[in-house]
Amino acid sequence: MVELNTGEIVERIRTLFAQGKQFVFWYDANADFADNIGEITAQLTQTTIEMLPGEQFKTKLEVLSLEKNGEAALIYSPAKKPGLSQNLMADVERYSVEFTADATVMLREELGLEEKHQQFVVDNMKFFGNKERINKFKALTKERKINNPVIVILAVLAKANGISSLDILKSVIQTDLEDNQALNEFKKFNVYDHFWQGMSSQFGYFTSEPKLKELLSGMLVITAFDQMELDLPSQVNVYQSFAKTNVIAAVSQLMNMANFTSRMKQIADEVWQFINGESVFKNVEMNDLIKSDIFRNFDLKIMDWAATSLVNSELQPNGVDLRFLTHERQDTMYANEYESAYKMIRKAVPVLAGKAFGDYENVEKFAEAYVDTKSGLANIDTSYRKFVDYRWTLDSELFDSFDTLAQRVEQSYLNGFLNPMIKRWSDVYDIKSIESQKLQRNFYRNKVASSKNPVVVIVSDALRFEAGQDLAKFINRENQLSAEVDYMITGVPSVTYFGMPSLLPHEELTYDASVPTVLVDGVKATDLASRELVLQKRNAKSMTIAADKVMSTKTEDLKSEFVGKDVIYVYHNGIDAISDNAKTERKTFEATAQTVSEIQSIIKRLRSANRTNFIVTADHGFIYRDSELDTTDKIDLKPANFMKKAPRYAVSKEKFEQTGVDSVAISDVLDNDQEEIVYYPTSANVFMSQGAGKNYVHGGVSPQEMIVPVIAVHSKRGADTSETVEVQLSPVPHRITSRTIIVSFNQLQPISSDVNGATFEAKFVDQAGDVISSTEVINAFSDDQNPSKRIIKKRFVIADQVYDQTQSYFLIVENVENKQEIIREEFTMDLAITGGFDFDFS
Structure with missing residues (x-):
């Protein structure tokens, strides 16, 4: 009824x-x-x-x-x-x-259909025998003039949110392609043939026995070869009849639809098996394959090719810039699955490219070269850290597939960078030649006591310099903060019990071998309470607090606790707590990234408690290698009476010389008259000792262990001066005569601390706002100073439909994050009529 x-x-x-x-x-x-x-x-x-x-x-x-x-x-x-x-x-x-x-007349009027559709209502009374279906039909046609109401029935039965062919197709293919729920409903209500007639009209798919998998196979294959700018091979000539422009526009939109990407990937996997993708694409050159993102197998092949090239020392195989390529692949349909793998490959490039060491006349010149933000040696450590960290996030299958590349990167990092660097550093290291301002033991006097405003010092255990650079970069992206990075050089051994006391105010530092520790003016400063007493001896308005407590205390309580305080030391232990443990040291680089994130949160928390002036620093850095040490990496020290013996240093009063080992007097390190001597390897090797053989070590003489960040963080005064990068349309004819159009966009500024990168979406629409082209993603994140290197070209495919030459059409570009429209450029259409859209409403 x-x-x-x-x-x-x-x-x-x-x-x-x-x-x-x-x-x-x-x-x-x-x-x-x-x-x-x-x-x-x-x-x-x-x-x-x-x-x-x-x-x-x-x-x-x-x-x-x-x-x-x-x-x-x-x-x-x-x-x-x-x-x-x-x-x-x-x-x-x-x-x-x-x-x-007359029920049919009343129903037609209720549905808002014209009198000419009376027979349509009569013929489909079975469908309208349900209140829910009637209400859905009315909702889909509200305030619309419907020329072909059958498509509304299709939309209702498919549970679509709209009545365009794409809306209906999307809903149909949500479920199993073989025993399809929507197609079964179409058959039940006698609209099955109408659906396939629509697919024929829209996409040029003509066959006596239509199948969803065959339709989608044609659509995905055509789009893939179009992306690669290649003709269809003979194996898939059956798809030549498809309406190419409509197919490409539809696939582009389906791939970019929110919450539909996962289903499209499932469909692509099914299609790959259905068409025997290995055979269809076997003759495609890699330079062509990298242009397409339709099938996951493309990404697997690209990653394997890139990794193999790097293993063979081809950093730009076939003229392809792998760093640029891996950035681009992060914007594809499979980005969320392979993002870490592509980032890992990208970080392998600088490690394998290496850095030439200069002839540094002293340790400070070496340190300046190491910390240089543009081309500094620290960037290699960052790249290696992120390469290892990204690899450990991969699933087991992908992880194993990069074994050879990982071995090559490890070899290059250790033998081509770390060992020779430490040797050079050891050659020029002379603590007496280091400027007072750069010595860690003078930190309080140089940075804290000299501050004219209340200051919060955040001491993060084992935050090495390159991680500090990362932290500053993230802070500078904040609208209300600015960060300036400096450095200082720790004493030796570069360990917590030397570094932490050195950061406190003192008249005298003394090494106490019995603990071991360094005494501050004759007293221990090994915990928050004892360090607070040391601070208050110099400035009564001082306090210490653990980072965990900062994060767990209510803002109002923090404000109360901080009232009247000039100096606050916040102690954070993220890296050393995880890494200095054989069971968890593999997570060293993960802990480093986590520490960078946590310090940002700590600063944000402290700012809510009315603190605006911060210094972030560390007690020491570290060396981490992902591969296991073997016997050739270990040094057997000559017998001596050692007060302390660790993998990267040993302390004794006895003097001796040994190949691969150097020493420094504690009297020079602490500026006192003690007799102890610190011995250390002049390479990345370790001493044979209890605990030796670990991947995470510190205490020795190397830039990684000794150069620590000193990051001054301030709240910006006045209005935020940072801005979002601008994208501008390059000159282009505003009369479209082809269904494929290439448009260039200019990224106007390079990304910097004052200019934030952004992702945009570009597409053509008609006056009603309906999309009539493929949707293209514009990633404006280039920091290249050359404007010609910041030109972004995108290829749009215009849907094959009838266009009115008297009407206006628009290219719109909007910011993905805030949905702000930044470009709306008017175009006119002058295209040949090649087909109809009877399936769509008008």
């Missing part, structure tokens, strides 16, 4: 009663309203008598009784009106009135 809005029927019946008629007869020949009669009578004040076939006599008796009492009634019969000779109610009907209702 049809489900209708019965309000109109009720009003018409009420009108008849209002005209003074006592009885209203309603013969519903097809019982169209049998399911609705209860709803109708509930809205009437008059009695309703339902006269079923064979109940005329019974009904007449009821009517006569009502007549005698002067009561009115609706007599409803879900049957055809009987002939005069068989109609026992004929005499009553002469002084009554008859009501009629």
Whole structure:
């Protein structure tokens, strides 16, 4: 039975009663309203008598009784009106009135369809026999003129959110392509052929036995070869008849639809098997393959090719810049699955490219070269750290596939960078030649005591310099903060019990071998309480606090605790706590990244407690290697009376010389007259000792262990001066004559601390805002100073449909993050008519 809005029927019946008629007869020949009669009578004040076939006599008796009492009634019969000779109610009907209702007409009017669609309603009464389907139909057609209402039925049955062919196709392919739920519904309601006629009209898919997998195979294959700018090979000539431009535009939109990417990847995997993708694409050159992102197998092949090239020392194979390529691949459909792998490959490039060491005349010149932000040697350590960290995030299969590359990177880092660097550093290291401002032991005097404003010092255990550079970079992206990076050089051994006391105010530092520790003016400073006493001896308005407590304490309580404080030392232990443990040291680089993130959170928390002036530093750095040490990496020290012996240093009062080992007097390190000597390897090797053999070590003489960051962080004064990068459309003809158009965009500024990068989406739309092209992603993150290197070219495919030459069409570009439209450029269309869109509404 049809489900209708019965309000109109009720009003018409009420009108008849209002005209003074006592009885209203309603013969519903097809019982169209049998399911609705209860709803109708509930809205009437008059009695309703339902006269079923064979109940005329019974009904007449009821009517006569009502007549005698002067009561009115609706007599409803879900049957055809009987002939005069068989109609026992004929005499009553002469002084009554008859009501009629055409369900199909009423339904058409309720649906908002024109009279020309009356037969459509009649033909599809089975579909409209459900209130929910009627309501969905009405919702999809609200305030729209519908030329082909069949597509609305398709949309309802497919559970689509719109009535365009793409909306319907998207919903259809949400479920299994073989035993498809939507197609089964189409068959049930006799619109199956209409769906495939639409697919034929829209995408040029003609076959007597249409299949979803075959349709999608053609669409994905055509798009893949178009992305590669290649003709279809003979194996897939069957797809030559497809409407290429419509196919490409549709695939582009499906790939970019929110919450649909996962399903598209599943479909692509099925299609790859269906078409035997290995065979179809076997002759495609890598320089062409890298242009497409349709199938995950492309990414697997690209990553394998890139890794193999790097292993063979080809840093730009086939002229391809792997760093640029891996950036681009992060914007593809499979980016979330392979992002870490591509980042890992990108970080391998600088490690394998290496850095030439200069002839540094002293340790400070070496340190300056190491910390240089543009081309400094520290960048190699960062690249190696991130290479290892990204690799450990991969699933086991991908992880193993990069074994050879990992070995090559490890070899290059250790033998081509770390060992020779430490040797050079050891050659020029002379603590007495280091400027006072750069010595860690003078930190308080140089940085804290000299501050004119209250200051918070965040001491993060083992935060080495290159990680500090990363931290400063992230801080500078904040709208309200600025960070300036400096450095200082620790003493030796470069360990916590030397570094932490050196950061405190003191008149004298003394090495105490019995603990071991370094005494500050004769007292231990090994915990928060003892360090606070040392600080307060110099400035009574000082305090210490653990980073964990900062994060767990309510803001108002922090404000109260900080009232009147000039100096606050916040102690954070993220890296050393994880790394100085054989069971967890593999997570060293993960802990480093986590530390960078946590310090940002600590600063944010402290700012909420009205603190605006910060210094971030560390007690020491570290060396980490991902490969296991072997016996050749270990040094067997000559027998001596060692007060302390660790992998990267040993302390003794005895003097000796040994190949691969150098030493420094503690009296020079702490500026006192003690007799102890610190011995250290002049390479990345370690001493044979208890605990030796670990991958994470510190205590020795190397830039990685000794150069620590000193990051001054301030709240910006006044309005934020940073801005989002601008993208501008390059000059282009505004008359479109081809269904493929290449558009260039200029990234106006290089990315810097004052200019933030951004991702944009670009597409062509009509005046109604409907998308008529592929959607392209613009990533504006280049820091290249050369404007020609910041030109971004994008290729748009215009949908194959009829365009009005008198109408305007627009290229719009919007910021993905804030949805702000930054470009709206008007175009006109001058395209040949090649097909119709009967399947779409107009």
